[in-house]
Amino acid sequence: MKPRDLSPWLTVALAVTTLQAAETTPAAFKDIPFPVIERFENFGKAEGIPTEKVHAVYKTTDGRLWLGTWNGLCVRREDGRFHRYGPEDGLSHKMVLQIVEDPQTGDLWIATMRGLTRLSGGRFTVYTQTNSGLPNNVVYGVDVREGRVWVATAAGAGSFNPKTGEWKIYDHNNTVMHEPWCYAIKATPDKVFIGVWGGGIIEHDPRRGTFKEYRDPDRDFHYDLVPDDGPINDITSWLSWEDGVLWQCTYFGFARYEGRGWKTWVEEKTPLLSNFTQFVWPHRRVAWIGMDRGVSVTDGETWVNYEVGPKGEGLRTLYRPGQPPEVQTMPTALANCFVLGIYVDDEEAWFATSNGLSRGVFAPYPRPATVARARP
Amino acid sequence: MNTWFRFLLVPTLSVPLLAAGYGYVEKPEPPPTQAEKDDGCVSVPVDPAAKPGDASVLDFEYPYYGNTPEELIPFRGVEPYYRYWTKRLPFRGPGRDYPDPPDLKSLKIGLLSPPPYGPEGARGKRSRQGVLLAVEEANAARRPGQLPFEIIEKEDSPQWGSAANIAVEFKDADVLGFLGTIDGDATHVALRVALKIETYMINASDPDPTLTETQIPWLTRVWPDDRQQCFRLALLAVKQHGCRRIAVFRESSRPGRVGVMHFNNYIRRLGYPPVAHLFFKPGDKDISAQIQAIKAAEPDAVLFYGQPEDVGRFVKMFREAGLTARFYGFDRLQEDAFRREAGEHAEGMTITYFFNPHRTDPVWLDFAARYEKRWGEKPDVYAAYGYDAARLMIEAIDHAGPNRFRIRDYLAGLEEWDGVTGHMIFDGRWDNIAPITIARFHHGEWQYDPPPAPNWRPRRTQQAQAGAARP
Structure with missing residues (x-):
């Protein structure tokens, strides 16, 4: 929804409503230890997004919203419409899979299906496997920490120092990964986690040059023999880390590692909406999980799921520990249940879906005193 | 303000304002069409009385573990916490109602072949010949007004990840589906891209058992695996x-x-x-x-x-x-x-x-004769499964039209199919689990046992008896 479009009457009505409601968390959500979405606002081609499928959404430190889509990179302008950049502007490929910002420089690093692209000062620079040390042109994931760029590609992980131009490749020749198919990467203050297809998760300590493997102990794709014994599966489709907690997405369920033990979730036996988990955005030790059936949000104990109901309405299901689930109908729903990317901060949640972009508007909740900018 | 009052206020205000034409008002999404329902996006509310863990996961629609006999399955006698592939994973994304691509001049199918100079080169060549024969026969049988099929050929290189780049090239060429390949590693990386580009892949020759264990609902394998x-x-x-x-x-x-x-x-x-x-x-x-x-x-x-x-x-x-x-x-x-x-x-x-290549049934003999006439040599299993894979993709495109999502639905919904290689049965991972045979080298030649009868048939057979014998 675009505030500029609101009629004056409705604006006043909503403003009064919001001001009064903002004072307290709705009673229905008082025991939910994270923000609850009260409604969705959806955006699509009418707002200038060039295609239905949105892979990634990211808000930069200057507050601008960026999208990685099936057909180009987009930024939301002040008028609320989206402006597209494509290969004709210097982007390496029109399919954009992930976007991150280097908080030190403001540069954007963009993972595409054919190369890594840097957007700096309005200029695009393309890195491919033939003009740089990029391990492979299909770049599934990218992250930046302390000036070093990390990539997960179809033929290994890589790190790049933009100041020196130095690349380093991590694959089956110099790490514990037996196959170099990397699908996600996350740099933390002292470790780098690599999501490997068939290899679970690899923890790399760049200072020591060590690698440690986390694998599903039952070593069989047809079973999860026992819960909470390690990664839910060796095929990691995505991972992220925030505040000491590592989260793993797979197409077999979802897992968390806090440094002491693992916790796993699967559909039907736990509140997890679907085993087909595609993306996780952690914010303040809460995981926002995108999957093929909507979004699950959890701190590991309490869950809130967002789905699309039979009549196109939103369905919100609250799972409180030890209590039966509570289903609530919402007047609005996600643009689509196939959720590929998420961005969450203390103010709002954004969802990249296969049929447009959604904004999740939080019900009033007690915001943290210090609004720290998380950068999962 | 009371929470319930706030929830009531917005819709109460919105309806008359919307009716009066005052700007944009948040409103529920329109009821989904049937096509949208088919996308699988729709969720039915959970039973509030239910607790996580109540649902049973033992509703087996498909034989477990590739139809491996029970005595060979791991952890037998122990019911695991969770089982996968007892039913097929749906694709819940949109796309089935997307309009056909404009200005189509052909129906493109990608073909990923192994490097011609590598250890799989000769087998890749025979597989390619099977694919080309199927396409040539299909094009010869096109009726007026029907678009021809076009093969977009790419050769892999012996480098990790090369097939991923090729799969992206298939996407750039707007193929409706693609076929390939023999190498397990190449097929794996191409499959991961297939998920991203939402383009179905039929594998005709990779025996790697782990290929379909990746849980990507964009792959059918006609080749029985290791x-x-x-x-x-x-x-x-x-x-x-x-x-x-x-x-x-x-x-x-x-x-x-x-x-x-x-x-x-x-x-x-x-x-x-x-x-x-x-x-x-x-x-x-x-x-x-x-x-x-x-x-x-x-x-x-x-x-x-x-x-x-x-x-x-x-x-x-x-x-x-x-x-x-x-x-x-x-x-x-x-x-x-x-x-x-x-x-x-x-x-x-x-x-x-996989089957007795000395079979004398008309389907095999007819195919072998056509293949030999076209290529000057007898077909082997690579040629035959390549032919079947191409025939299956052609059939799906003809059935679903030039829409990658409907093509996916057709192929992922197949339970059985008849090819020149024999009767295929697809399990919950879209693997062909039709029983294979045993051959012994005796007195200077291979002697083939008749394959055992299938011990499992699908509950529902959606499409079978396809026209493999009818070029």
Whole structure:
């Protein structure tokens, strides 16, 4: 929804409503230890997004919203419409899979299906496997920490120092990964986690040059023999880390590692909406999980799921520990249940879906005193 | 303000304002059309009385573990916390109602072939010939107004990740689906891209059991995988032939590792773990150390996995070194290179094979004649499965139209299908689990057992008896 479009009457009505409601968390959500979405606002081609499928959404430190889509990179302008950049502007490929910002420089690093692209000062620079040390042109994931760029590609992980131009490749020749198919990467203050297809998760300590493997102990794709014994599966489709907690997405369920033990979730036996988990955005030790059936949000104990109901309405299901689930109908729903990317901060949640972009508007909740900018 | 009052206020205000034409008002999404329902996006509210864990996951729609016999399945006797592939994973994304691409001049199908100069080059060539024959026949049978099929050919290179780049090129070429390839690693990386580009892939020749275990609902494999071969060989060696001390000698490579992985597990579960498991490098000439080690293990059977020329050479060396154990192998030993290298020592080799290439049924004979007329040589399994894969993709495109999502639905919904290679049965991972056969090299030629009858049939058969015999 675009505030500029609101009629004056409705604006006043909503403003009064919001001001009064903002004072307290709705009673229905008082025991939910994270923000609850009260409604969705959806955006699509009418707002200038060039295609239905949105892979990634990211808000930069200057507050601008960026999208990685099936057909180009987009930024939301002040008028609320989206402006597209494509290969004709210097982007390496029109399919954009992930976007991150280097908080030190403001540069954007963009993972595409054919190369890594840097957007700096309005200029695009393309890195491919033939003009740089990029391990492979299909770049599934990218992250930046302390000036070093990390990539997960179809033929290994890589790190790049933009100041020196130095690349380093991590694959089956110099790490514990037996196959170099990397699908996600996350740099933390002292470790780098690599999501490997068939290899679970690899923890790399760049200072020591060590690698440690986390694998599903039952070593069989047809079973999860026992819960909470390690990664839910060796095929990691995505991972992220925030505040000491590592989260793993797979197409077999979802897992968390806090440094002491693992916790796993699967559909039907736990509140997890679907085993087909595609993306996780952690914010303040809460995981926002995108999957093929909507979004699950959890701190590991309490869950809130967002789905699309039979009549196109939103369905919100609250799972409180030890209590039966509570289903609530919402007047609005996600643009689509196939959720590929998420961005969450203390103010709002954004969802990249296969049929447009959604904004999740939080019900009033007690915001943290210090609004720290998380950068999962 | 009271929460309930706030929830009531917005819709109460919104309706009259919207009716009066005051700007944009948040409103519920319109009711989904039938096509949207088909997307699988719709969720039914959970039963508030239910608790997580109540739902049963033991509703088996498909045979478990590639239809592997129960006694070979891991952790048997223990009900695991969770089982996968008891039903098929749906694709819940949108796209089925997308309009057809404008200005289509052809219906494009990608073909990813192995590098022509690599170890799989010759097999890739035969597979390609099967694919091209299917497309040529389909185009010859097009009616006026029907768009022709066009093959977009790409050759892989022997470099990790190359197939991923090629799959992206397929996307850029707007293919409606793609076929390939033989190498397990190449097929794996291409499959991951297939998920991203939402373009269906039919695999005609990769035996890697782990390929379909990736849970990506954009792949059908018509080629029976090594798991099917492993449990036939394990049961044959242990249960029928009474072997108790089985050695494994395999190529040191990813195909070698994943190829024998299940065999080793299966014989272990039968009570007879491998007494030796040794490796060789492709092209090795001196394997005296391995022969010495395997002889020391006193095996009564040896399982070989590798290229037929390597295994043929090693079989000869093993026999000449005095090893009298039974020898077993996989389908590739049926190729001439094995008997050429092994010479008289090929006698007695027992392998798994997909079907009897000396079949005399009209479907096979007719295909073999057409293939030989077109290419001047007899078809092998690579040619035949390549042909079937292309026929299946053509059938899906003809059925669904030029829409990648409806093509996916058609292929992912198949339970059975008849090709020139025989009757196919697809499991919960879209793997062909039709029973395969056994062949023995005896008196200078391969002799084929009739395949066992299927012990499982789908509950529902959506499409079968397709026109493989009707070019």
